[in-house]
Amino acid sequence: MELIQHQHTRHVTMFAGKGGVGKTTCAGATALHHSRLGGDTLIISTDPTPSLAHIFEVDPATKPAQVTGNLQLSELGQAEVRQMWDRKFGPEMYEVFSSFVDVQYDDFCYFVTSILPGLHDEFMVDYIRELCEGGVYQHIVWDTAPLGQTLGLLETPAMLREHLRPAPRIYSKLKLGSQTRRPVLDILRGWEELSARDMEFLRQAVEFNIVTIPEALAVQQLDGILEEMARFGFHPSRLVVNNVIKEIGGSDFLAARAEQQQGYLETIHRSYGSLMRIVELPWFPHEIKGLERLRQIEAHLFADEGDRQLARL
16 A cells, blocks of 8 residues: 555656667656656666666666766666575575475576576566665666566466465475475465565556557557556556657658558557557657767657646646
């Protein structure tokens, strides 16, 4: 209840999309916007190949890196995720698995954080939930992994529940963990409760944004993405269509591309305009890198914010 009551002051904005559509750029511009309005803001990337530090032109070795007076940046690569997972969950989870599998602890940690589908993403949700509840930041902007990997975290609680269904039979003989002496079933139930808490956090405190581009494959994927998210009770509030050609300047090439894009844009607005706010970002002739160019993206992303605030009054 405390999380729900304070979601407006400790708000998490999540950007998801297939690789290469510009979600990191949109996340960066959004974080810059929140920090400019006031309140400490953190932008965090859980993409295995993060590019936030490159876009903001800061040193990625500093964690978190200071971007502006009240904006910080944190990129969590595989090494950082493993260290954090190890501190919080590693020994307890190893205790369960080593009860029936002969595996060394280091090999087990590598398997869970690098290979086992879903658990890496589930841990990141839990980490961001704790950041949110900690109250240090008024705004947290989350740049996720490419959407195929992000959707994996949505399946994790269902996978866990399915796993727990036969648990009384499978684990009945595994009475106590070797180290904590806790009943193994108690540990497993704790994981299920953690999954439920993290899922509720996603539903109650996270604003979902999808980023796409006006191309055939990207548009075709939107139905599946939205159906999958709706199945878990997630409803994106905004769809950002990136790289829209707005200025042709006498170029036959750009004119042909713009005409092609127009058909996809009409499909997007017709299919999703009643479900969420759609924002079109123009295609820029230069690389989006550095604060000045990120502010250009911010201006387009939040161009109608003043109008929407007046409409609510």
